[in-house]
Amino acid sequence: MMASMTGASGWAAQVRRLFFVAMAVFLVTIVIGILNGLDVVEFNRDQLLTHVHSGTLGWITLSLIAASAWFLRGIDGRLAAGMAILVPVYVAAFYLAIPALRAVAGAALLIMVLWLVVWAWGVYREHRTLPTLAIALGFTTFTYGAVIGVLRQVQLAGGPTFFPPTADVVGAHASAMVFSYLILVAMGLLEWRILGTKGLPKLAVIQVGALFAGGMILSFTLLFLSGDALQAAGGVDLLVNVVAVALFAIRVLPSAFRGGVGRHFAMSAAFVIVAVALVLYVVSKFISDPSLATDPTPITGILIASDHSAFIGVITNLVLGVLLAATADRASRWPWADQVALWGTNLGLIVFVAGLITATTILKQIGAPVMGVSLLVALAALAMRLRDSEVVPAA
Ligand code: HEM
Numbered sequence: 001m002m003a004s005m006t007g008a009s010g011w012a013a014q015v016r017r018l019f020f021v022a023m024a025v026f027l028v029t030i031v032i033g034i035l036n037g038l039d040v041v042e043f044n045r046d047q048l049l050t051h052v053h054s055g056t057l058g059w060i061t062l063s064l065i066a067a068s069a070w071f072l073r074g075i076d077g078r079l080a081a082g083m084a085i086l087v088p089v090y091v092a093a094f095y096l097a098i099p100a101l102r103a104v105a106g107a108a109l110l111i112m113v114l115w116l117v118v119w120a121w122g123v124y125r126e127h128r129t130l131p132t133l134a135i136a137l138g139f140t141t142f143t144y145g146a147v148i149g150v151l152r153q154v155q156l157a158g159g160p161t162f163f164p165p166t167a168d169v170v171g172a173h174a175s176a177m178v179f180s181y182l183i184l185v186a187m188g189l190l191e192w193r194i195l196g197t198k199g200l201p202k203l204a205v206i207q208v209g210a211l212f213a214g215g216m217i218l219s220f221t222l223l224f225l226s227g228d229a230l231q232a233a234g235g236v237d238l239l240v241n242v243v244a245v246a247l248f249a250i251r252v253l254p255s256a257f258r259g260g261v262g263r264h265f266a267m268s269a270a271f272v273i274v275a276v277a278l279v280l281y282v283v284s285k286f287i288s289d290p291s292l293a294t295d296p297t298p299i300t301g302i303l304i305a306s307d308h309s310a311f312i313g314v315i316t317n318l319v320l321g322v323l324l325a326a327t328a329d330r331a332s333r334w335p336w337a338d339q340v341a342l343w344g345t346n347l348g349l350i351v352f353v354a355g356l357i358t359a360t361t362i363l364k365q366i367g368a369p370v371m372g373v374s375l376l377v378a379l380a381a382l383a384m385r386l387r388d389s390e391v392v393p394a395a
């Protein structure tokens, strides 16, 4: 129904517009990331939050909506336009650091997020497949994660406090968002691109269900529990995530490395394991050493390494792979740019991650700009392809 509303060339224009906005906002993330990595600018908290949300909301969420519009040959134009306008406004609100503007823009965005999740479950009801289930579950986490984020904004803007004084609100928001939103949606899209799953295989449902449950357990724990209960819930979280990642490793990973899948998708699948393994290491440290709850400095680098393995390794590889597939009717004007996009981004990321894990400044100073410049090259080449392409319908 949605597709017929926009028409054949209409959906292609919609996909193109969403990807262009996503790419434009990603430039902000990348520029801050390069300067931060080189240690030439000392960014304050608001600027770091701009880096984080231009990446997670601007680049990633808008790209995931664009990929959905590609998959479904068009989505509701008002939903697409509302997201494409409000996300950049909200990212700007982080940069401008006016608490009231952030609370209001966040609340407006929350309404769009609610629309998005209702829409995603509607898509699932029409096409009951593992990919659509994972996307609907992922957007459900996105919704409660956004609620936590907006409540925190209201609190920071001088409004009422909604959580107990012991709550780790930022931890609850961030951990659910990264793993039970992003990695979950990525698992759905990888399942589609790598295995082409049409139904709901039992093991696959357990895999995505476990990852979804892990986010709920961790968020609830960080918001409402303390002391021994925190340790126990941490153990349960560890267990469900091990189940999820083991099932993914057995079911999906081997096929990712068979020919014909696309190299960015194979990289993305491999980084699912890296990102989850690193965060599970962090959770296990928290369980074994309660003093980290008050001073997490010793493991912050590993957490940021896990985050970038998810943001760049899993999701950005996935989006670049989708962009290449959607523009397959056009050859690259610069064939070398495809190599830079693949190898520069991923080798830069590996060096950056190694620097963060081992706290080696020079590795971070080399890895971050290599990754950032490679991404700029990738975006330039893909933006030209997208402009020229008719947008190939998704298989
Ligand atoms: C979707 C994309 C991205 C997201 C969501 C993201 C998110 C984050 C987060 C959450 C942090 C931790 C902030 C803090 O200290 O509280 C961070 C730090 C950082 N990011 Fe990114 N990032 C992204 C892409 C990039 C890129 C492309 C680069 C490099 C060009 C980069 C370079 C850095 C650097 C250098 C740090 C500081 C690390 C440190 O020394 O502690 N990021 N980012």
Ligand code: HEM
Residues within 6 Å of the ligand: 048, 049, 052, 053, 056, 057, 061, 106, 109, 110, 113, 145, 146, 149, 150, 152, 153, 170, 173, 174, 177, 178, 181, 182
């Ligand atoms: C409507 C959506 C969102 C809202 C309202 C929101 C709000 C916030 C707020 C207020 C903070 C800072 C809390 C503080 O400093 O006390 C924050 C931090 C953070 N957010 Fe979001 N956020 C949203 C979406 C996302 C998404 C989609 C992701 C990831 C996929 C994400 C990841 C993070 C991370 C990792 C941090 C911690 C950054 C750090 O401490 O370095 N957020 N968010």
